[in-house]
Amino acid sequence: MxxxxxxxxxxxxxxxxxxxNQAGIEPDALxxxxxxxxxxxxxxxxACANRLARAKADAALRALQLDDELRGSFILxxxxxxxxxxxxLPKADLVDEASQCLRLLSGRNHRVYTAVCLVTPKENFRQRLVETRVRFKRLTEEDIRAYIGSGEWRGKAGGYAVQxxxxxxxxxxVGSYTNVVGxxxxxxxxxxxxxxxxxxxGWLNAG
Ligand SMILES: Cc1cn([C@H]2C[C@H](O)[C@@H](COP(=O)(O)OP(=O)(O)OP(=O)(O)O)O2)c(=O)[nH]c1=O
Known part of the structure; x- marks a missing residue:
């Protein structure tokens, strides 16, 4: 190439x-x-995060094999x-799911794992798993109701968006903040x- x-x-x-984009990287395609x-x-x-990141990379690789423009690209x-x-915890799509997640997370520690899978142009798979520990304050029912009203939890793992x-x-x-965001x-x-x-x-050895 x-x-x-x-x-x-x-x-x-x-x-x-x-x-x-924040790190100055512009993918050529989504x-x-x-x-x-x-x-x-x-x-x-x-294991779940690792399996799903790999499955997403695999599915994208298969789809790109039919694409003359993008075949042989790096895939993330x-x-x-x-x-x-x-x-x-579920990726919350329903109010009840999100409320249950927030009640569970209230006043406790939890962990956020993001697995990243990179496929190289030679179709080698490289994978990393990153863990961040997070503690929430105790949430009142009023906090939870107000947060549910914001809709920010929709489609987010654990029913919240730290951003x-x-x-x-x-x-x-404790750990990577961007890991929690995804x-x-x-x-x-x-x-x-x-x-x-x-x-x-200069960016490679940053942070
Ligand atoms: C915990 C947390 C999750 N999230 C998001 C990141 C992910 O988009 C989502 C977790 O679901 P994922 O299944 O990881 O990703 P996705 O389905 O949104 O996107 P795709 O599979 O196409 O890459 O939750 C936040 O935005 N903020 C947070 O604080």
């Missing part, structure tokens, strides 16, 4: 795109994939899972740079 290799972001999440994201019976949170996919202990109002629920966060930037840039994707010097 001649010239700069292309990058495809296999994600429909606007947060993932804006995080990459190719969200539609896979079943249900955890398997007894699946642990780390990710999956974010919120967990309390071994329990995986919005729920940022004010956080009393402690794409750990430092590690994603390191993955890309490690595979010779052109990243501006």
């Amino acid at each position: 001649s010239g700069r290799p292309k990058l495809v972001l296999a994600s429909g999440s606007p947060r993932r795109l804006s995080l990459l 190719r969200p994939v539609d896979i079943d994201e249900t955890p398997t019976k007894g699946e642990l949170p780390r 996919a990710a999956d974010t899972v919120v967990a309390v202990g071994r329990r995986i 919005g109002i729920a940022g004010s629920f956080v009393v402690k966060l 794409l750990p930037l430092n590690e994603s840039i390191a993955l890309l740079g490690g595979e010779e994707f052109p990243i501006r010097a």
Whole structure:
């Protein structure tokens, strides 16, 4: 392949795109994939995030094989899972799901895992899993009602988005903040740079 290799972001999440943009990386194309994201019976949170990121990357790779323009591109996919202990919280689509998540997260520690999977033009798979520990303040029923009214929880793992109002629920966060939003930037840039994707010097060893 001649010239700069292309990058495809296999994600429909606007947060993932804006995080990459924030780091000065502009994907050449967005190719969200539609896979079943249900955890398997007894699946642990780390294993689930790893499996789903890989499945998203795999599905995108298969789709791009039919695409003359984008075949042979780098492909980046990710999956974010919120967990309390071994329990995986749902990606909340319904008010009841989101309220239950928030009651569970209230006043406690939880973990957010994002697995990032990079497919190289030679179809090698490179994967990283990043963990962030988060503690929420105790939430009153009124806090939960008001937050539900904001709608910010829709489609978010664990029923909240730290980049919005729920940022004010956080009393402690240990690890990568961008990991919670959906794409750990430092590690994603390191993955890309490690595979010779052109990243501006200086960013690779950042943070
Ligand atoms: C915990 C948390 C999650 N999220 C989002 C990130 C992800 O978009 C979503 C978790 O679902 P994912 O299944 O990881 O991603 P997605 O379905 O939104 O997008 P795609 O599979 O196409 O890449 O939750 C936030 O935006 N803020 C947060 O604080």
